[in-house]
């Protein structure tokens with residue numbers, strides 16, 4: 001019973017993330033014409049949350065763009081714990097139709113995403129409209145070059161089977177994404193997952209966004225708030241600092257790893273971008289924004305030296 005409640009609480013974090021993204025998009029922080037298909041109306045969020053989301057979306061986007069610039073469109077993107085993320089459609093809008101795009105989450109989440117995609121022509125028709133293969137079976141949806149798969153990421157064997165079914169190739173450059181996902185899994189399961197992915201791909205870049213510096217009072221407060229919503233973070237030990245974030249990948253056999261806290265990511269945005277978003281809403285609590293940014297990070301890890309020079313700065 002407790003395990004079911006915990007799983008439901010983890011899945012509900014996707015509703016929070018989608019709601020925060022829609023709130024920020026509605027205020028003009030960034031453009032995403034697709035997020036509103038997954039959640040009805042925006043709920044207002046405090047300005048520091050909107051700015052934090054902006055830094056996260058832009059930081060991750062800049063690493064994805066660098067990856068594609070390096071390897072071209074003949075690559076695959078695997079989004080672990082994708083929730084209702086709209087990256088597949090946003091990337092197409094920028095002219096990037098990658099060879100294979102795979103999204104994974106619990107079946108309870110992917111089945112809801114399947115329904116939203118099927119209901120909205122602007123989403124569904126982009127999965128290569130008219131293709132007989134584009135169809136939804138329960139929690140999975142297969143298009144040409146797009147696959148949405150329902151699976152518990154802690155069942156690594158099942159995950160590998162699913163990846164095989166949708167034509168994932170070991171030799172193709174691969175971007176793996178996990179935004180606020182690994183922390184909800186047990187440490188040994190994360191190790192198994194990261195080790196198996198490190199063995200599987202020859203040229204890969206892993207981009208992870210997650211909590212960091214959790215061993216202070218602000219971190220305690222974040223944990224208490226999450227616990228109050230029945231949401232526990234079994235892998236919080238890896239969120240101690242930037243080094244523990246990197247070590248998790250190195251111990252799992254990745255060739256190298258780097259990590260930046262979100263203060264650094266925020267300051268890597270161009271000054272004109274920062275000025276634009278800072279004009280969108282008045283922010284009284286600068287200190288609160290900085291505390292929030294200090295407690296999240298982007299970590300990257302790579303297989304193949306091709307990605308060893310990856311950097312958050314331009």
Ligand SMILES: C[S@@+](CC[C@H](N)C(=O)[O-])C[C@H]1O[C@@H](n2cnc3c(N)ncnc32)[C@H](O)[C@@H]1O
Nearest residue numbers: 011013014017081082083105106152153179180
């Ligand atoms: C905070 S949400 C983030 C969603 C999305 N990555 C984003 O950035 O908007 C975390 C997501 O990870 C998924 N998740 C966590 N643990 C998982 C697991 N063991 N297997 C599959 N999905 C998982 C949750 O269901 C949820 O959709």
